[in-house]
Amino acid sequence: xxxxxxxxxxxxxxxxxxxxxxxxxxxxxxxxxxxxxxxxxxxxxxxxxxxxxxxxxxxxxxxxxxxxxxxxxxxxxxxxxxxx
Amino acid sequence: xxxxxxxxxxxxxxxxxxxxxxxxxxxxxxxxxxxxxxxxxxxxxxxxxxxxxxxxxxxxxxxxxxxxxxxxxxxxxxxxxxxxxxxxxxxxxxxxxxxxxxxxxxxxxxxxxxxxxxxxxxxxxxxxxxxxxxxxxxxxxxxxxxxxxxxxxxxxxxxxxxxxxxxxxxxxxxxxxxxxxxxxxxxxxxxxxxxxxxxxxxxxxxxxxxxxxxxxxxxxxxxxxxxxxxxxxxxxxxxxxxxxxxxxxxxxxxxxxxxxxxxxxxxxxxxxxxxxxxxxxxxxxxxxxxxxxxxxxxxxxxxxxxxxxxxxxxxxxxxxxxxxxxxxxxxxxxxxxxxxxxxxxxxxxxxxxxxxxxxxxxxxxxxxxxxxxxxxxxxxxxxxxxxxxxxxxxxxxxx
Numbered sequence: 001x002x003x004x005x006x007x008x009x010x011x012x013x014x015x016x017x018x019x020x021x022x023x024x025x026x027x028x029x030x031x032x033x034x035x036x037x038x039x040x041x042x043x044x045x046x047x048x049x050x051x052x053x054x055x056x057x058x059x060x061x062x063x064x065x066x067x068x069x070x071x072x073x074x075x076x077x078x079x080x081x082x083x084x
Numbered sequence: 085x086x087x088x089x090x091x092x093x094x095x096x097x098x099x100x101x102x103x104x105x106x107x108x109x110x111x112x113x114x115x116x117x118x119x120x121x122x123x124x125x126x127x128x129x130x131x132x133x134x135x136x137x138x139x140x141x142x143x144x145x146x147x148x149x150x151x152x153x154x155x156x157x158x159x160x161x162x163x164x165x166x167x168x169x170x171x172x173x174x175x176x177x178x179x180x181x182x183x184x185x186x187x188x189x190x191x192x193x194x195x196x197x198x199x200x201x202x203x204x205x206x207x208x209x210x211x212x213x214x215x216x217x218x219x220x221x222x223x224x225x226x227x228x229x230x231x232x233x234x235x236x237x238x239x240x241x242x243x244x245x246x247x248x249x250x251x252x253x254x255x256x257x258x259x260x261x262x263x264x265x266x267x268x269x270x271x272x273x274x275x276x277x278x279x280x281x282x283x284x285x286x287x288x289x290x291x292x293x294x295x296x297x298x299x300x301x302x303x304x305x306x307x308x309x310x311x312x313x314x315x316x317x318x319x320x321x322x323x324x325x326x327x328x329x330x331x332x333x334x335x336x337x338x339x340x341x342x343x344x345x346x347x348x349x350x351x352x353x354x355x356x357x358x359x360x361x362x363x364x365x366x367x368x369x370x371x372x373x374x375x376x377x378x379x380x381x382x383x384x385x386x387x388x389x390x391x392x393x394x395x396x397x398x399x400x401x402x403x404x405x406x407x408x409x410x411x412x413x414x415x416x417x418x419x420x421x422x423x424x425x426x427x428x429x430x431x432x433x434x435x436x437x438x439x440x441x442x443x444x445x446x447x448x449x450x451x452x453x454x455x456x457x458x459x460x461x462x463x464x465x466x467x468x469x470x471x472x473x474x475x476x477x478x479x480x481x482x483x
Contacts, residue, residue: 042446045218049239058249061235 004081009055009074016050017070029071055081105422107429108437118142119331119457124434130462132452133436137409138300138381139457140374141331146367153366161359165348169359177369181336184372185307185322189344191337192365194357196296196325197223199335202353203292203323205230208261215249215289216263217241217275219444224263224294230353233261240268240444243279250287260289261320266298266309270443270451272410274302277313285318292321300329300375301409306382326364330371334360385409385456388463392454395467399474413450420477421448427473433466 014027021027021037033039039047048059051073057080067073101108107125115123119142120131140146153173163169174192182190193199204227208214212233216224219240228235236253238246246262253260262284264275277293284291295308303311308324310316320341326334337344348354360368375381389409396403401413415421418439425437428450436451443449458466 040441042441045237048237056252058236058252061237062229 004078006074006078009077009081010070012054013051013070013074013077016047016054020047027070029069029074031070032068033070033073034068051077057081101422104419105426105437107426108422111429111434120455120459120462122434124429127432129429129432129434130458130465131434132454132458132466133434134455135297135328135453136331136455136457137297137329137385137453138331138371138375138378139455140329140371140381142457143331143371143374145374146331146370149370150363150367153362157362159363160361163358164355165359166355171359171362171365173362173365173369174359177365177372178336180369180372181338184305184376185338186316187322187338188340188342189338191344191348191354192360193335193337193354194360195333196323196327196335197226198353198357199323199325199337200224200294201227201230202351203321203337203347204228204261204263205353206347206351207231207292207321208233208259212259212261213253213256214261214263215246215253217265217268219268219270220263220265221269221294221296222442224265228263234258241273241276243276243283246280247283247287250283250289254287260287261292262289263292263294266293266295266302267408267410269297269410270438270449271404271412271414272297272408273405274298274309274408277309277315281313281315281318290320291318292323293319294323296323296325297328297410299324300382301385306375326368326371329375330368332364332368332371334364334368381456385454388454388456388458391463392452392466392470396470399470401470401474409454411452411454413452414445415448415450418448421450423477423480424450424473427476428469431465431469431472433469 017027020039020043025037031037052059055077059080063076067076111124113122113124117123119136119139122129122131157171161169161171165174178190178192182188193202200223204224208231210232214228214233214235215238216228217240218237236249238249262280264280267274281291293310298308300306302309305311307316310319310322321337321339323337324335326332389407389411393403393407393411396411396413404412421437428435438449438451440446
């Protein structure tokens, strides 16, 4: 994906997440990845791989404990996107 | 709210498993008959999930060496390698491992888990990068986390994915260590080591190979996948364990980097653990010697592996991608996995039942591991047991 705007990244991330949650699940910035979306560790790892491909970045596992919400995830992607 | 609330989810999962697979938490080896047979719940059971690849855990010479060491040196060292826990046997084993792997340096650790914890947490630190195969063992993940290096996963056995990450990280100009396994413990597949070495050299990275399941199993001399692939001189560090082919417990690292010796002084898992007991060191040294003088054991192991792998394919089970002594059946359905596993227990055959997240791709695994110690009659019984449970589940499905 080209560009590094917050909203663009949010929309792209949302597209990835929807395939891992029930259709009626609402996803917004403050959605908690574990508590609200009920993502287990295997799903999180699969999502990481898809996000890495979509944004052409490498996500260090070390940052994941700091990622609780969708917004946290977007900000981390934005930072990595800027670096790479 | 108590400190135990977080275990509630586990308690519920355990309860559910007990209801549909009541043997699972009650497998106790009441009597060990041999390296391949035990008494479980009062009944004889063939052990087909024990990682005892060369069948050396009951070798008479290994047992005698262990007993002799216990009589002469006691049951334990009661100290760290850095204090009173280095006996002459520890140093002899390190010399023998270095000679066996044709390496300059070797360190012996108290377990295979500790070997990975020690090496990965000490070799790589802040500002450095570890690239590990996604299917690496938990001890590798734990060691990486403990050290503070930046950790990136690449897709299992996907060298293109590895290279893509190396390319992205190249501009960082940081030290990079690639970590893979010789044989992966769940599906028994090899790492594509020649290609991994090629990209490792292209990008100036270091390479650590965990040969835990491939020591004594792969390579003309049993040195593992690096030997089999002919790239041993390009591997920076080989880690392994004594608890599989060598029939004991313990771990090691060998390397041609002379600095390996310095890891001892910087590694908390090495410094703050009691060293291996004299009996363990003695039986491991004897097993290492036997492994080098008995190539027939490796041949028998592969003959047994070939037999079971072909049988499971003939029965139309979804096996791992290649032949190895680790022979796994992949199942999507939990109830089917439990039914097959329980059926095998009823037939007197123990294999490992493994479920997510310890399995690749979230599948359920019936993981067998064969041994050179399995007799032709035991292999017959293992194959017959799989045939019987397959027929039983097919009948149940059709009803």
